[in-house]
Amino acid sequence: MLTYEELLDRFSIALNKEQFAGRPAELYEPIAYMMELGGKRLRPVLLLMACDAWGGNIEEALPAALCVEVFHNFTLVHDDIMDNAIMRRGKDTIWNIWGEDTAILAGDTMFTLAIDYLLRTGNGKLNILLHEFTHAARKVCEGQQYDMNFETEEEVSISDYLNMIRLKTSALIGTSLKMGAIIGDAGAEDLSNIHAFGENIGMAFQLKDDLLDVFGNVDKFGKMPGGDILSDKKTFLLLKALSIGSSKDKKVICNYMDDDQGDPEQKIMDITAIYKKLNIDKITTTEMERYYERAKYHLQQLKLPEENKTELISIAKKMMYRDN
Amino acid sequence: MLTYEELLDRFSIALNKEQFAGRPAELYEPIAYMMELGGKRLRPVLLLMACDAWGGNIEEALPAALCVEVFHNFTLVHDDIMDNAIMRRGKDTIWNIWGEDTAILAGDTMFTLAIDYLLRTGNGKLNILLHEFTHAARKVCEGQQYDMNFETEEEVSISDYLNMIRLKTSALIGTSLKMGAIIGDAGAEDLSNIHAFGENIGMAFQLKDDLLDVFGNVDKFGKMPGGDILSDKKTFLLLKALSIGSSKDKKVICNYMDDDQGDPEQKIMDITAIYKKLNIDKITTTEMERYYERAKYHLQQLKLPEENKTELISIAKKMMYRDN
Numbered sequence: 001m002l003t004y005e006e007l008l009d010r011f012s013i014a015l016n017k018e019q020f021a022g023r024p025a026e027l028y029e030p031i032a033y034m035m036e037l038g039g040k041r042l043r044p045v046l047l048l049m050a051c052d053a054w055g056g057n058i059e060e061a062l063p064a065a066l067c068v069e070v071f072h073n074f075t076l077v078h079d080d081i082m083d084n085a086i087m088r089r090g091k092d093t094i095w096n097i098w099g100e101d102t103a104i105l106a107g108d109t110m111f112t113l114a115i116d117y118l119l120r121t122g123n124g125k126l127n128i129l130l131h132e133f134t135h136a137a138r139k140v141c142e143g144q145q146y147d148m149n150f151e152t153e154e155e156v157s158i159s160d161y162l163n164m165i166r167l168k169t170s171a172l173i174g175t176s177l178k179m180g181a182i183i184g185d186a187g188a189e190d191l192s193n194i195h196a197f198g199e200n201i202g203m204a205f206q207l208k209d210d211l212l213d214v215f216g217n218v219d220k221f222g223k224m225p226g227g228d229i230l231s232d233k234k235t236f237l238l239l240k241a242l243s244i245g246s247s248k249d250k251k252v253i254c255n256y257m258d259d260d261q262g263d264p265e266q267k268i269m270d271i272t273a274i275y276k277k278l279n280i281d282k283i284t285t286t287e288m289e290r291y292y293e294r295a296k297y298h299l300q301q302l303k304l305p306e307e308n309k310t311e312l313i314s315i316a317k318k319m320m321y322r323d324n
Numbered sequence: 325m326l327t328y329e330e331l332l333d334r335f336s337i338a339l340n341k342e343q344f345a346g347r348p349a350e351l352y353e354p355i356a357y358m359m360e361l362g363g364k365r366l367r368p369v370l371l372l373m374a375c376d377a378w379g380g381n382i383e384e385a386l387p388a389a390l391c392v393e394v395f396h397n398f399t400l401v402h403d404d405i406m407d408n409a410i411m412r413r414g415k416d417t418i419w420n421i422w423g424e425d426t427a428i429l430a431g432d433t434m435f436t437l438a439i440d441y442l443l444r445t446g447n448g449k450l451n452i453l454l455h456e457f458t459h460a461a462r463k464v465c466e467g468q469q470y471d472m473n474f475e476t477e478e479e480v481s482i483s484d485y486l487n488m489i490r491l492k493t494s495a496l497i498g499t500s501l502k503m504g505a506i507i508g509d510a511g512a513e514d515l516s517n518i519h520a521f522g523e524n525i526g527m528a529f530q531l532k533d534d535l536l537d538v539f540g541n542v543d544k545f546g547k548m549p550g551g552d553i554l555s556d557k558k559t560f561l562l563l564k565a566l567s568i569g570s571s572k573d574k575k576v577i578c579n580y581m582d583d584d585q586g587d588p589e590q591k592i593m594d595i596t597a598i599y600k601k602l603n604i605d606k607i608t609t610t611e612m613e614r615y616y617e618r619a620k621y622h623l624q625q626l627k628l629p630e631e632n633k634t635e636l637i638s639i640a641k642k643m644m645y646r647d648n
Contacts, residue, residue, distance in 0.1 A: 027469040078432060082425040101406040101472055104428060108402060109465040111435055115458045119451065126451050127443065134439045141433040145351040148425055 001311045002058070004318070007048045011041055014062045015069070020113075030094045030106040031113070034073050037089045042205075042319075043172060044069040047180035049315065050194055053308045056184025063120035064129060064183060068176045070117060071133070074110035075140055077103055082148065121183070129179055136175035143168025150234045158239050162203070170202030193298040197312070200295035204288040205319045210235040211284050212323070214272055220323040226268035232257045236287065237280050241271075244283075249274050292320050325635045326382070328642070331372045335365055338386045339393070344437075354418045354430040355437070358397050361413045366529075366643075367496060368393040371504035373639065374518055377632045380508025387444035388453060388507060392500045394441060395457070398434035399464055401427055406472065445507070453503055460499035467492025474558045482563050486527070494526030517622040521636070524619035528612040529643045534559040535608050536647070538596055544647040550592035556581045560611065561604050565595075568607075573598045616644050 002010070020032035044065035051061040079085070080093040081103050087093065095103040118129055146164040150156045177198035181191055213228040214237055228235050242250055252274060256267050275281065295316055299309055326334070344356035368389035375385040403409070404417040405427050411417065419427040442453055470488040474480045501522035505515055537552045538561055552559050566574055576598060580591045599605065619640055623633055 022466070024466060024469045024473060026473055027466060075432075078428055081428060100424075102469070104402055104405060105465055105469055105472070108399075108431075108435070109462060111432070112458050112462040112465065115439065115454065116462075119455055119458065126454070130439065130450070130454070131443055134436050134443065138433060138436040138440075141429055141436065142346070142348060142351060145348045145426070145429055148429070149348060149350055 001308060002049070002052050003311060004045055004049070004315055007045045007052070007058070008041055010058055011044045011048060011062070011065055011069075014066060015041075018066065026098075026102060027106060027109055030077075030098050030102055031110055033097075034077055034094055034106070034110075035070070037091055039073075039089060041069060043072050043176040046173065046198065046315065047176040047183075049311055050177040050180030050186075051184040052180075053302075053304055053312060054181055054184030054186045054190075055308075056180070060121065060123055061180055061183045063117045064179050067114045067117040067133065068172065068179070070110050071114035071137060072172060074107045074114065075144070077107040077110065079144065081107075082144070123183065125182055128182055132175050132179055132182070136171045139167040139171035143171070151232075156234045156239060158236065158243060161234065161236060161239050165203060165206040166199065169206045170199040173202035173205065174198030187303065190302050190304070193301045197295045197298040197302075197316075200291045200298065201316045201319050204291040204295070204316075207236055207284055207288045207291070208320060208322065210237055211281060211288075214275060215281055217323060226264075226272070229268050229271050230264055236284055237275055238271075240283055241274055241278055241280055245274060245278055249278065288320060292316065325632060326373070326376050327635060328369055328373070328639055331369045331376070331382070332365055334382055335368045335372060335386070335389055335393075338390060339365075342390065350422075350426060351430060351433055354401075354422050354426055355434055357421075358401055358418055358430070358434075359394070361415055363397075363413060365393060367396050367500040370497065370522065370639065371500040371507075373635055374501040374504030374510075375508040376504075377626075377628055377636060378505055378508030378510045378514075379632075380504070384445065384447055385504055385507045387441045388503050389500075391438045391441040391457065392496065392503070394434050395438035395461060396496060398431045398438065399468070401431040401434065403468065405431075406468070447507065449506055452506055456499050456503055456506070460495045463491040463495035467495070475556075480558045480563060482560065482567060485558065485560060485563055489527060489530040490523065493530045494523040497526035497529065498522030511627065514626050514628070517625045521619045521622040521626075521640075524615045524622065525640045525643050528615040528619070528640075531560055531608055531612045531615070532644060532646065534561055535605060535612075538599060539605055541647060550588075550596070553592050553595045554588055560608055561599055562595075564607055565598055565602055565604055569598060569602055573602065612644060616640065 015035065018035070020028055020035055022028040047065045047068055048058055048061050052058060076088065077094050080088055080095045081100055084095070085093050086096045093103075094106055098106070114133075115130075118133060119126065121129060143164050143166070146160070147168055150160070150164065174195040175198070178191055178195040181194045186194065210228065212225075213235070214225055216223075216225050218224055228238075238253070242253060245253070253271060256262060256271060296313070299312060299316075302309060339359065342359070344352055344359055346352040371389045371392055372382055372385050376382060400412065401418050404412055405419045405424055408419070409417050410420045417427075418430055422430070439454075442457060443450065445453060467488050467490070470484070471492055474484070474488065498519045499522070502515055502519040505518045510518065534552065536549075537559070538549055540547075540549050542548055551557075552562075562577070566577060569577070577595060580586060580595060620637070623636060623640075626633060
């Protein structure tokens with residue numbers, strides 16, 4: 001089985017061959033810029049890894065891998081508009097450099113490019129791949145809308161939150177793996193299990209993201225901790241603290257959320273202290289582990305030799321125990 | 325052959341069956357609202373008309389017709405954000421009612437829905453239909469970017485403008501007809517000719533739009549004339565006036581374009597007077613007729629009995645000689 005690094009190499013070579021050139025330059029330059037910003041390339045590598053696990057041809061899976069990566073980047077371009085995000089991966093966002101109109105349109109064009117890549121998949125599986133892909137794409141949009149709704153909703157339950165990240169993040173991760181398995185000719189039951197494996201590691205992945213945003217090491221995580229706290233983002237950590245904290249804890253948190261005038265460093269310190277007191281980091285880790293165990297269960301069900309599962313379990317571990 | 329009205333009925337019945345319901349409601353309500361706003365339904369009807377001309381099954385073509393109409397409406401939703409457009413078809417725009425973030429996301433979701441519809445086309449032609457569709461979709465994005473570029477560019481030539489409307493408007497009209505012909509099993513040469521027919525009537529259609537915006541009858545056109553003049557839109561009329569007008573004419577126009585403070589009614593009156601003096605309406609009509617003649621030429625080349633072409637020629641005439 002090829003490792004994550006080997007598959008990432010294969011993907012990067014394929015991606016680098018793509019020029020994202022075209023006219024007008026005002027449209028394609030931002031697209032090329034975004035695709036060169038890097039990132040983990042998690043979704044395309046998972047797609048290739050699943051294809052490899054079933055003995056599929058990696059070459060055949062590269063167009064679908066490009067499809068999910070370009071689509072994922074399209075969603076980031078549009079998310080950055082909605083979040084008024086200035087920075088992404090340590091660089092200026094398209095929204096910040098070229099403005100909103102171009103960010104909208106560059107994103108739309110990336111969506112058409114994503115489908116164009118999928119069209120290059122030459123093994124007669126376009127129909128099912130496209131079905132899986134658009135289904136996940138729609139879920140990503142739905143998840144983003146829930147995420148926006150939460151910003152103004154007073155009462156967001158933990159199950160609302162988990163449903164949101166399942167749509168916004170896990171769906172495309174599960175689907176990327178499933179698409180790779182489809183190209184690798186996996187059977188119906190395996191397709192269902194690899195999808196469930198991906199959804200569950202996707203959930204753990206997002207919870208880890210929430211955790212790193214508060215407890216991450218700035219040198220390793222690459223950004224200052226507390227961004228979610230400052231923006232009053234209703235993460236798993238915050239919702240859990242509101243759910244199990246004392247009425248005094250809740251009051252402190254809610255006061256900070258209602259008042260944008262206070263000292264930001266004090267806000268991060270005080271809310272982080274409440275999280276620590278309430279063991280929110282351990283509770284979140286336990287929740288992550290529940291998803292990890294479910295993911296492992298679905299992996300065990302796969303009708304594959306154990307040695308074909310090694311890279312899948314290794315990436316799941318990496319997604320759980322990463323520090324960036 | 326079924327008439328435009330009959331095909332519009334068939335399409336409307338199919339569209340009305342679609343609920344555009346889903347969760348979160350904050351996402352799907354705007355989509356349902358947009359799809360209920362109406363409009364000419366030109367692209368889906370042309371698609372069905374082409375299918376009918378080759379004796380194809382209208383039922384089979386309905387999903388593709390829904391695809392192009394939902395996609396077209398998606399582009400309008402995003403265009404309205406970029407144009408800060410308050411009204412569309414006499415009603416408030418999504419941007420105006422629900423704000424920018426939801427307008428971005430509702431548009432994105434409509435794109436996924438459009439592809440979902442195409443997936444329902446059950447006759448093994450998904451690959452070619454999707455290829456044609458995404459190709460046109462990308463052109464629409466490119467055309468919109470050119471249109472935005474023109475807002476700030478000093479020198480826009482008439483050929484730049486014609487290239488822009490070919491991408492932004494004509495491409496999808498030509499492709500809608502071609503998709504219908506594909507479903508109707510037209511041969512390769514016919515596909516090329518029906519596409520060229522559509523592109524040319526699309527050009528005439530857009531020029532007519534420019535013309536109606538200045539010289540349209542308010543009761544029939546449904547909006548006050550002069551919107552393009554007020555927004556300094558570089559239409560065929562304006563670019564032609566700048567190209568053939570006297571230096572005094574150009575100075576009047578450029579002064580109005582540089583100064584947003586003047587009396588809007590006076591601006592419309594003065595610029596319209598220049599257009600009239602320079603015979604811009606007749607020149608535009610002559611240009612439209614050139615495209616119409618080319619469209620007719622491609623129609624003549626089609627290997628179809630003459631009676632199968634009657635509705636196509638009739639709709640081309642309607643698009644040329646409409647007053648709204």
